[in-house]
Amino acid sequence: MTVGLPHYLVLAAMLFAAGIITVLTRRHAIGILMGIELMLNAANLNLVAFNRFSAVGKLDGQVFALFVIVIAAAEAAVALAIFLNFYNNFATVDVDQGNELKG
Amino acid sequence: MPTLLTLLLLVVALPLCGFAILLALGKRLGDPLGGYVGTGFSFAGFAAAVAAMAAWISSSYGFGYGVGPLVRSFAWLPIGEHAGQRVPGFLDFTIYVDSFTVVMLAMVTLISAVVHLYSLRYLRGDARTPIYFGRLSLFGFSMTGLLLSGTLLQLLVFWELVGLCSYLLIGYWNERRDARMAATKAFLTNRVGDVGFIIGLCLLVSFVGNTTLPDLWVMLSPTHQTAMSNGLLTLIGCLLFCGAIGKSAQFPLHTWLPDAMAGPTPVSALIHAATMVAAGVFLLIRIDPILTADARLFVVVIGAITIAIGSLCAIAQRDLKQALAFSTMAQLGYMVLGVGVGSRDGAGFHLLTHAFFKALLFLAAGVVIYGMHHKSRLEHYGGLFRRMPVTAIAFAIGALAMSATPYFSGYYSKELIVAHAAAWSQLAADSGRSGLWSLALWVPVIGAYLTPFYLTRLWMLTFTGRPRDLEAFEEAHEPGMLSFPLVVLSGLAVVSGFDWFPVRSMVDSSAVETRAQVSALTGPASPVNPLEHDWPSRVHLSMPDVETDTAPTSTEAGDDRVEAGAAQAAHLTHWAWLAGIIAGVVIYARGFALTERLARLSVLSAPREWLRHRMYFDDLYRWVFVGAARLAGRLIDRLDRRVIDGLIDRLALAYAALGRVTASADDLIVDGVVRGVSSGVLTSGLGVGQTQGGRVRVYVASAVLMLALTVIGTVAWAVLR
Numbered sequence: 077m078t079v080g081l082p083h084y085l086v087l088a089a090m091l092f093a094a095g096i097i098t099v100l101t102r103r104h105a106i107g108i109l110m111g112i113e114l115m116l117n118a119a120n121l122n123l124v125a126f127n128r129f130s131a132v133g134k135l136d137g138q139v140f141a142l143f144v145i146v147i148a149a150a151e152a153a154v155a156l157a158i159f160l161n162f163y164n165n166f167a168t169v170d171v172d173q174g175n176e177l178k179g
Numbered sequence: 180m181p182t183l184l185t186l187l188l189l190v191v192a193l194p195l196c197g198f199a200i201l202l203a204l205g206k207r208l209g210d211p212l213g214g215y216v217g218t219g220f221s222f223a224g225f226a227a228a229v230a231a232m233a234a235w236i237s238s239s240y241g242f243g244y245g246v247g248p249l250v251r252s253f254a255w256l257p258i259g260e261h262a263g264q265r266v267p268g269f270l271d272f273t274i275y276v277d278s279f280t281v282v283m284l285a286m287v288t289l290i291s292a293v294v295h296l297y298s299l300r301y302l303r304g305d306a307r308t309p310i311y312f313g314r315l316s317l318f319g320f321s322m323t324g325l326l327l328s329g330t331l332l333q334l335l336v337f338w339e340l341v342g343l344c345s346y347l348l349i350g351y352w353n354e355r356r357d358a359r360m361a362a363t364k365a366f367l368t369n370r371v372g373d374v375g376f377i378i379g380l381c382l383l384v385s386f387v388g389n390t391t392l393p394d395l396w397v398m399l400s401p402t403h404q405t406a407m408s409n410g411l412l413t414l415i416g417c418l419l420f421c422g423a424i425g426k427s428a429q430f431p432l433h434t435w436l437p438d439a440m441a442g443p444t445p446v447s448a449l450i451h452a453a454t455m456v457a458a459g460v461f462l463l464i465r466i467d468p469i470l471t472a473d474a475r476l477f478v479v480v481i482g483a484i485t486i487a488i489g490s491l492c493a494i495a496q497r498d499l500k501q502a503l504a505f506s507t508m509a510q511l512g513y514m515v516l517g518v519g520v521g522s523r524d525g526a527g528f529h530l531l532t533h534a535f536f537k538a539l540l541f542l543a544a545g546v547v548i549y550g551m552h553h554k555s556r557l558e559h560y561g562g563l564f565r566r567m568p569v570t571a572i573a574f575a576i577g578a579l580a581m582s583a584t585p586y587f588s589g590y591y592s593k594e595l596i597v598a599h600a601a602a603w604s605q606l607a608a609d610s611g612r613s614g615l616w617s618l619a620l621w622v623p624v625i626g627a628y629l630t631p632f633y634l635t636r637l638w639m640l641t642f643t644g645r646p647r648d649l650e651a652f653e654e655a656h657e658p659g660m661l662s663f664p665l666v667v668l669s670g671l672a673v674v675s676g677f678d679w680f681p682v683r684s685m686v687d688s689s690a691v692e693t694r695a696q697v698s699a700l701t702g703p704a705s706p707v708n709p710l711e712h713d714w715p716s717r718v719h720l721s722m723p724d725v726e727t728d729t730a731p732t733s734t735e736a737g738d739d740r741v742e743a744g745a746a747q748a749a750h751l752t753h754w755a756w757l758a759g760i761i762a763g764v765v766i767y768a769r770g771f772a773l774t775e776r777l778a779r780l781s782v783l784s785a786p787r788e789w790l791r792h793r794m795y796f797d798d799l800y801r802w803v804f805v806g807a808a809r810l811a812g813r814l815i816d817r818l819d820r821r822v823i824d825g826l827i828d829r830l831a832l833a834y835a836a837l838g839r840v841t842a843s844a845d846d847l848i849v850d851g852v853v854r855g856v857s858s859g860v861l862t863s864g865l866g867v868g869q870t871q872g873g874r875v876r877v878y879v880a881s882a883v884l885m886l887a888l889t890v891i892g893t894v895a896w897a898v899l900r
Contacts, residue, residue: 100880108875175873 084125092118105159105169109152116148183238183249186231187276190284191327193224194291194319201316205309211299213309217316218295224319225288228281232681235281245688247695248277250329250393261388263398270384271391273329277696279527279689282682283326283461286531289671290453290538291319293664297542298445300660301549311351315449318344322454326461331380331390331419334465338376338422338458342369345455349442361438368435372425379418382411396468396693397700409471416474419466420481427459427511430484434796436508437492440500440555444545447500451507452538460514460530467523468693475519479603482516483622485509488794490629494636495790499544499555502637505793506581507537509626513596516623522599527686529592532580532675536589539577539668546570546662547641550655551648559648560641561770567657571642573665578638580672582631582756588676590756591683594745597623597752602744624748627755635763644770 091114098111120141127137159169166173197220205213236244243249252265255272265271295315302308321344325337343366350362383390386407387398399412407415423429428436436456440447450456463478470478489509496502510533517526548555550567564571580587583594600620607616646652675682766773778784789795870877 096883100876100883103876171875174875 081125081129084121084128088118088121088125091115091121103170103172105155105162105171108171109155109159112155113148113152116144120144183231183234184251184274186227186234187274187284187327189227190224190231190288191320191323193220193227194316194323196220197316198313198320201309201313205313208309210304210306210308214295214299214302214312217309217312218292218299220316221288221292221295221319224323225285225292228285228288228323232281232285235276235278236681242276242692244278244685245691247699248275248280248393248689248692250275250696252329252391255330256332258384258388263387263394264389265391265394270332270389271330272333273391274327275329275392276327277689277692278685279464280326282531282685283457284323286534287322287326287453287457288319290449290534291315291322293538293542293667294445294449294453297448297545297661297664298443300658301445301545302443307351311348311443314344314347314351315446318348318449318454322458325458329392331383331392331395331466334462335373335376335380335422338426338462339373341455341458342366342373342426345439345450348446348450349439351443351446352441355441357438358441361435361441365435365439368432369425372421372423372432375418375421375424379415379421382415382418386411392465393696393700395466397697399469409473412469413471413473416466416470417477420463420470420474420478423459423463423515424481425459426462427456427515428485428508429459429481429511429515430488431796433485433488433508434793434800437496437501437504437793440498440504444500444541444548447504448538448541448545451504451541452534456507456511457530457534460511460518460526463515463518464523464527464530467518468697470518475521477519479516479519479619482512482514482519483619485512486516486622486626487512488796490626490633492790492793493633494629495787497557497791499547499557499560499637499641500541502633503537503540503544506540506630506633509630510537510581513593513623513626516619517596517599520596520599520603520619522596524686524690525592525595525599527689528683529589529596531682531686532588532592532672535668535675536577536580536587536672539573539665539672540581542661542664542668543570543574543577546657546665547574549661550657551651552654554648554651557637557640558771559651560646561644561648562642562646562652563655564642566652566655567642569662569665570657571638573662573669574638574642576669577672578631578634579756580676582634582759583627583752584631584756585753586673588672588674588682591676593627594748594752597627597748598745600744601748601751605744605747620748624751624755627752628759631756631759632763635760636767639763639767640770644768647770 095111095114095116095118098114099108102108102111123137123140123144125137127134127140131137162171162174163169197217200220201208201213201217208216238244238246240246250273252271252273254266254269256270257268258270260268295312298308298311298315302311305311318341321337321340325334325341328334328337346362346366349365350358352358380390383395387395389395389398399407425432439450442450486509489505489507489512493502493505493509496505510529514526514529514533517523517529544555546567547560547563547570550563550570551559576587580589583590597620600623604617604620607619674680678684778787792798870881
């Protein structure tokens with residue numbers, strides 16, 4: 077059995093779903109960040125897979141994936157800074173406690 | 180002519196001015212000054228009336244003394260066209276003046292002026308005198324206006340004003356209950372008569388369309404009228420006479436007159452002499468030419484009954500003023516009976532002479548009452564001659580004049596009426612009627628004997644004998660200002676009957692003028708001039724259903740009968756005054772001593788009680804009319820409570836139930852909708868607000884959900900398409 081595009085896509089979808097479920101169920105900010113990382117990596121997997129099967133000879137997908145990794149690193153830095161502030165204000169990193177914007 | 184008319188209008192206008200000024204400035208003028216203003220205007224009115232009289236007698240125009248009346252007509256009320264209107268389609272406003280009017284004006288203004296003068300002293304110190312004098316002036320205006328009225332409608336207007344003024348003046352002492360009651364009684368009793376008057380007037384307007392007097396005389400004279408049936412004309416005559424019954428206090432509406440004594444005594448003098456009661460007789464004299472023989476019979480009967488009641492009740496009264504009130508009633512009965520038997524001139528003459536001596540008697544009684552500190556019962560009097568000689572002599576002169584003592588004014592006027600009554604009953608006997616008809620002679624004759632008796636009784640009990648109330652007697656006095664009017668009126672009470680004094684001659688001249696007026700209206704070609712009769716045949720005209728063969732075809736036959744009547748009357752009543760006076764002096768020589776002894780006999784005490792209580796007419800009326808009114812009131816009250824209130828209560832309950840239903844419907848439906856909307860909004864708002872909980876994960880979940888839905892939708896869309 078050869079591994080084709082659908083296998084990658086299914087794997088990426090499962091990865092993405094795991095990420096979403098992590099984001100939705102975790103109350104710990106770091107856990108949410110981890111879920112986001114999972115979703116980003118699911119997207120990266122798609123990008124690479126699509127590049128492998130539809131644009132043979134080019135490296136657009138790989139480059140995109142590199143950019144995503146870089147941006148994810150930057151984002152992680154920003155998110156950690158936010159968490160630090162959050163912790164300063166609420167003495168916790170439980171995101172459900174940060175509901176002061178409710179209408 | 181203009182001066183005469185101006186003077187006549189001035190006579191009416193001056194009292195009105197006085198009234199207006201007192202009405203406007205009365206409070207500012209205060210006690211004595213307001214009285215002076217009223218008195219000044221009334222004297223000015225009298226002066227104008229005297230000047231008018233002089234102008235009238237010396238008038239050289241188409242009217243005046245012995246020539247004809249002054250008639251001025253204007254179109255007044257548009258009522259639609261009827262035959263016999265002066266201005267087609269209009270009721271007239273007419274001034275009708277003949278000698279009788281002129282002399283009445285002079286008399287009324289004189290009495291009014293004298294009463295004003297007298298009241299100045301009588302009511303001195305009363306804070307409300309400006310009101311009193313204002314009302315007195317209004318009274319003068321009303322009466323003079325009534326005298327000048329040439330149409331019955333105008334007459335009615337002033338007639339009601341006179342009634343109003345008498346109401347206001349009788350009730351002047353409004354803090355006294357009896358005065359208030361008497362005023363109301365006088366007013367209401369007069370209304371009863373006025374209903375008849377107004378119905379008669381309505382009939383006249385609907386059948387003739389005109390109430391102008393000279394025209395009515397011509398159109399409705401019983402001898403040649405064609406406008407309506409004789410029965411209808413009789414009805415109208417009787418209805419108009421009903422007004423006079425009320426005003427002139429004739430049976431059965433006489434009960435207000437004695438009660439009216441609750442007013443101030445000068446007012447009584449004015450009402451009894453010049454204004455209120457004179458208005459009724461004046462009306463009767465004015466409508467005399469249209470009275471049918473049957474209506475005259477009614478008038479005669481009422482007059483005779485009134486003479487009887489008045490004369491009898493006057494004997495037993497214990498109050499000086501009430502006795503005089505009943506004497507007025509009797510004298511008014513004479514006048515009414517006089518008109519009934521065809522002696523219009525006699526009635527007019529007696530009205531004038533009576534005015535002088537009755538005003539004199541009342542003002543003299545007023546001095547006594549004033550001097551005795553407003554005690555008016557005979558029990559308190561006695562021996563007052565020593566204290567009030569002028570008053571005693573004036574009262575005696577008035578009493579003698581009223582008793583028809585020869586050479587006093589009352590003698591001439593009463594003789595005239597009694598002579599006509601004698602001729603009338605003679606004619607009745609000649610035409611084969613029952614003896615009952617001769618009561619028209621016998622009642623006045625017996626009245627003529629009773630008059631001097633009760634007046635002597637009053638004089639004896641008041642001025643002679645021992646004082647019965649020593650305390651009041653010691654303080655009794657007669658103020659000079661009150662005595663002066665008595666002197667003036669005493670003179671008039673004596674001389675006003677003489678031929679040279681312009682009373683009798685004016686009354687006679689008014690008959691001539693009336694005849695001239697009627698001739699002018701019917702024209703010389705008229706076959707029958709209804710008033711072209713001398714007084715003998717007037718008596719004949721007054722007799723219902725006389726056979727033609729007994730009618731006096733020649734005036735000589737009529738003259739004979741009247742001369743016989745006059746002779747009979749003179750024979751019957753010539754010494755009545757002396758007989759009455761002697762009887763009075765004998766019985767009351769020692770005050771009440773003899774009568775008290777006589778009253779122990781039950782034969783005499785029962786009728787005395789009966790007369791003292793005014794023949795129980797008041798009690799009868801109270802029982803019948805007041806009782807009936809109360810009963811009707813109770814019935815209506817019950818009806819109101821049970822039926823109408825019940826109905827309304829049910830209706831209210833039904834409305835309340837309906838209201839409750841509406842309220843709940845309102846609550847459920849209208850409010851429910853509103854509440855439902857608002858609670859829906861609230862619930863949904865709260866629900867929506869739940870989602871905006873500020874929880875990051877919820878936001879994320881919804882975003883994911885939406886994304887998922889979008890994706891699924893898009894895919895489904897693509898697949899299904």
